[in-house]
Amino acid sequence: MSDNKKNAPYKIPIGPIHPALKEPILFTFKMNGEVIEEVDFSPGKVHRGIEWMGMRRNPVQIVHLTDRICGICGVTHTFAFSRAVEQVAGIRVPERAQYIRTIMAELERIQSHLLWAGVAAHELGFDTLFNLAWRVREESLDVIEYITGNRINYGIIQIGGVRRDIVKEQIPRIEEALSYYEGLVDKMLKLFLHDKTINMRCRGSGILTKKAALELCTVGPTARASGLKFDVRIDSPYGAYGDIDFDMVLPECYLSETNGDVYDRIVVRILEIPQSVSIIRQCLKNMPGEEGDILWEPKMPKLLSACKKAGGEAVGRVEAPRGECIHYVRMKKADAPYMWKVKASTYSNQLAWLEILKGEQIADIPIIVASIDPCMSCTDRVSVIRKNSSEIFTKEQLHRMSVEKTRGLN
Amino acid sequence: MTIISAGAGVIAGTVAVAVFGMVLGLLLLGIDRKFAAHMQARVGPPIRQPFIDVLKLLAKDSVVPENAIKSVFNAAPVIALASAITVLLYIPIGSIAPVFGNYGDIILVMYLLTVPALAMVAGGFASGSPYASVGAQREMVTMIAYEFPLAVVIIAVAWRLSVAGISDPFSLATISGVATGVTIWSVAGPLGIIGCILLLIVLAWVTPAELSRVPCDTPEAETELCGGLVVEYSGRNLAMFYIAGGVKTVAMLALSVAVFLPWNLSWFVAMSPEAGLIADLAFFVLKMVAVLFVSVSLIRVSMARFRINHVVTIYWGYLALIGVLALILIGADAILTGGIFV
Numbered sequence: 211m212s213d214n215k216k217n218a219p220y221k222i223p224i225g226p227i228h229p230a231l232k233e234p235i236l237f238t239f240k241m242n243g244e245v246i247e248e249v250d251f252s253p254g255k256v257h258r259g260i261e262w263m264g265m266r267r268n269p270v271q272i273v274h275l276t277d278r279i280c281g282i283c284g285v286t287h288t289f290a291f292s293r294a295v296e297q298v299a300g301i302r303v304p305e306r307a308q309y310i311r312t313i314m315a316e317l318e319r320i321q322s323h324l325l326w327a328g329v330a331a332h333e334l335g336f337d338t339l340f341n342l343a344w345r346v347r348e349e350s351l352d353v354i355e356y357i358t359g360n361r362i363n364y365g366i367i368q369i370g371g372v373r374r375d376i377v378k379e380q381i382p383r384i385e386e387a388l389s390y391y392e393g394l395v396d397k398m399l400k401l402f403l404h405d406k407t408i409n410m411r412c413r414g415s416g417i418l419t420k421k422a423a424l425e426l427c428t429v430g431p432t433a434r435a436s437g438l439k440f441d442v443r444i445d446s447p448y449g450a451y452g453d454i455d456f457d458m459v460l461p462e463c464y465l466s467e468t469n470g471d472v473y474d475r476i477v478v479r480i481l482e483i484p485q486s487v488s489i490i491r492q493c494l495k496n497m498p499g500e501e502g503d504i505l506w507e508p509k510m511p512k513l514l515s516a517c518k519k520a521g522g523e524a525v526g527r528v529e530a531p532r533g534e535c536i537h538y539v540r541m542k543k544a545d546a547p548y549m550w551k552v553k554a555s556t557y558s559n560q561l562a563w564l565e566i567l568k569g570e571q572i573a574d575i576p577i578i579v580a581s582i583d584p585c586m587s588c589t590d591r592v593s594v595i596r597k598n599s600s601e602i603f604t605k606e607q608l609h610r611m612s613v614e615k616t617r618g619l620n
Numbered sequence: 621m622t623i624i625s626a627g628a629g630v631i632a633g634t635v636a637v638a639v640f641g642m643v644l645g646l647l648l649l650g651i652d653r654k655f656a657a658h659m660q661a662r663v664g665p666p667i668r669q670p671f672i673d674v675l676k677l678l679a680k681d682s683v684v685p686e687n688a689i690k691s692v693f694n695a696a697p698v699i700a701l702a703s704a705i706t707v708l709l710y711i712p713i714g715s716i717a718p719v720f721g722n723y724g725d726i727i728l729v730m731y732l733l734t735v736p737a738l739a740m741v742a743g744g745f746a747s748g749s750p751y752a753s754v755g756a757q758r759e760m761v762t763m764i765a766y767e768f769p770l771a772v773v774i775i776a777v778a779w780r781l782s783v784a785g786i787s788d789p790f791s792l793a794t795i796s797g798v799a800t801g802v803t804i805w806s807v808a809g810p811l812g813i814i815g816c817i818l819l820l821i822v823l824a825w826v827t828p829a830e831l832s833r834v835p836c837d838t839p840e841a842e843t844e845l846c847g848g849l850v851v852e853y854s855g856r857n858l859a860m861f862y863i864a865g866g867v868k869t870v871a872m873l874a875l876s877v878a879v880f881l882p883w884n885l886s887w888f889v890a891m892s893p894e895a896g897l898i899a900d901l902a903f904f905v906l907k908m909v910a911v912l913f914v915s916v917s918l919i920r921v922s923m924a925r926f927r928i929n930h931v932v933t934i935y936w937g938y939l940a941l942i943g944v945l946a947l948i949l950i951g952a953d954a955i956l957t958g959g960i961f962v
Contacts, residue, residue, distance in 0.1 A: 220750060221750070222750045222751070222754070223750075228846060229842050229843050229846050230843045230844060244754070244757075244928060331924070332843065333843050334924035334925060335834050335835065335837065335841065335842075335843065335923075335924050335925025336834075336923065336924035336925070337656075337660060337834075337921070338659065338660045338921040338922065339924075341660040341661055341662055342660070342661065345661055405924070407835060407923045407924035407925075407926070408924055410924075410926070410927075410930055411924055411925075411926075411927065571927060571928075571929075572754060572844060572845075573838065573841065573844055573925075573927040573928060574927070575844060576843045576844055
């Protein structure tokens with residue numbers, strides 16, 4: 211009896227609020243000494259009811275809500291939502307606006323990856339790198355502010371185009387920032403990938419095999435680091451990506467092999483920074499159309515009436531810095547969309563936690579959790595709280611609810 | 621009468637050393653934060669920040685968790701602080717001989733250095749939190765890991781001095797040259813000096829582990845265990861741990877200075893005894909800041925935190941090997957200079 215108790219695994223709760231987690235989520239670890247035996251997590255701590263609010267507003271108003279789904283992805287959600295609405299309403303976006311959207315999406319990728327790099331370094335206890343990464347990130351935020359007027363919630367994308375143009379006079383400033391990042395790439399590779407302690411901590415920890423990555427439907431850098439060739443920008447080009455020449459970043463670009471460990475995820479994210487720089491360069495060079503031709507319809511009532519007349523459904527797919535982000539919109543010739551569903555990239559990636567945390571040490575929890583670049587406020591869309599009940603929905607119940615909801619759509 | 625006056629002298633000395641240790645300890649923590657901040661391209665908090673922190677903590681309540689063992693939980697910080705101050709009583713400060721110089725030697729100092737860590741382990745286990753338990757386990761492992769290289773360093777130096785025919789080689793007053801004016805560097809030959817430099821490297825690496833700083837702050841690991849050992853501590857108890865950390869920093873740095881950087885200004889420049897005392901003290905603090913910069917600030921800004929198994933591999937594997945190599949060099953040096961057969 212006493213023997214049994216001695217060997218029993220103990221439980222460690224991490225979260226909902228914990229220094230290792232930048233956003234609230236509750237992990238329960240069953241530990242055996244320093245080794246993790248079982249993982250469970252329960253999201254749903256930062257549900258803000260944005261979809262609910264959206265389904266009571268017209269699409270142009272929703273654009274401002276989508277801007278605020280995530281604090282880091284200022285373009286991603288707006289981009290995906292606008293693309294969905296544009297498909298439903300048959301709105302053609304001017305070429306120039308497509309290029310500006312692409313430039314913004316890539317600038318966002320740079321700042322998001324640098325932010326992640328800083329957070330990852332902090333999780334490893336490497337605060338110097340954290341401070342340096344965030345200092346370097348400032349430049350991209352400055353450029354974003356220079357173009358859009360905002361640092362975080364850019365508010366640049368509008369249904370049918372963009373609100374602000376990038377004029378000729380602005381290009382030198384953007385080029386300056388791009389050169390700044392190009393000059394930094396070698397330094398960043400040296401700091402992040404050649405550092406002895408980072409190698410010690412990251413190599414071979416949190417391994418996600420190619421098969422598991424495919425089965426768990428991971429997306430973005432998490433999937434690419436495991437060797438899956440998924441990138442929405444290449445698989446189904448949107449914006450201006452179709453006209454631009456670039457290759458998918460896989461760990462093979464830098465290493466000779468793909469392990470799918472935390473180190474590979476760092477490799478992919480760091481190498482995507484020069485890739486973004488090259489994409490922005492090409493966009494600036496090839497930007498077509500006249501200055502000012504950036505909106506399908508500048509007059510708001512006309513745009514609203516076009517949205518109101520629209521009926522049908524569409525999916526807007528965008529490759530966010532964290533992976534594929536999907537917005538599903540169904541409109542029934544009314545002011546507000548009948549259905550709006552957001553599936554952020556973390557939603558697809560978070561199940562990988564169960565796979566990659568098992569068998570790892572307690573010391574690696576923060577970096578492995580951070581390695582998929584989770585964004586909980588993007589992801590949390592459902593929270594069921596009932597008084598005095600700890601009821602959990604079964605698979606059958608969830609399936610039934612889903613079928614009922616789908617029937618209701620038609 | 622003499623016994624009473626000697627007792628009064630000891631008490632006065634103890635109080636003076638305690639105050640000196642606490643103030644200097646907190647000051648050194650502030651200087652360390654400033655160093656680290658500047659190396660990380662930040663401005664950093666003012667140097668007096670640790671004093672502000674301690675004052676704030678002292679003004680707050682100590683919360684004791686419901687499932688903690690109250691007596692151990694509350695005793696741990698006191699023991700940690702008291703034992704850290706006791707270590708200081710055995711270490712010469714500048715050219716001032718240690719208060720307890722006649723009663724104990726460097727082996728006792730090594731034992732005393734483990735007591736604050738043991739108190740923290742006891743407090744961690746007593747707090748009844750899983751984070752603190754994991755932190756306490758890790759602290760024990762870290763302690764076992766760094767004790768061996770530390771012992772190698774200390775014993776090698778003392779042994780070399782004893783071979784050179786110096787009496788009472790294990791007394792810190794002798795090692796630091798306060799009593800005799802002879803240091804390890806003046807005794808050792810060329811091979812011995814190479815060995816001593818290796819030992820210096822080992823000691824510089826033991827310091828961050830002893831003080832639980834990055835990369836060996838696994839027991840406290842902020843992002844992993846939210847502070848580990850001290851996660852349940854608050855208010856006065858936490859303030860005492862904080863001060864104990866400062867005093868321990870002073871003790872560890874003073875030990876490094878006493879063993880390997882024992883020079884005093886008054887040895888080289890002629891000056892009156894009073895001026896010499898002050899100059900030596902200032903020089904001593906300066907040397908401590910230099911050691912702090914190299915073996916605490918510099919190491920902690922240039923590394924990520926180790927995993928606990930890395931700590932063991934590094935201290936038992938690499939550093940122990942370097943230590944043994946240094947021992948062999950010093951032994952060879954002793955044989956070559958002929959001291960061993962005299």
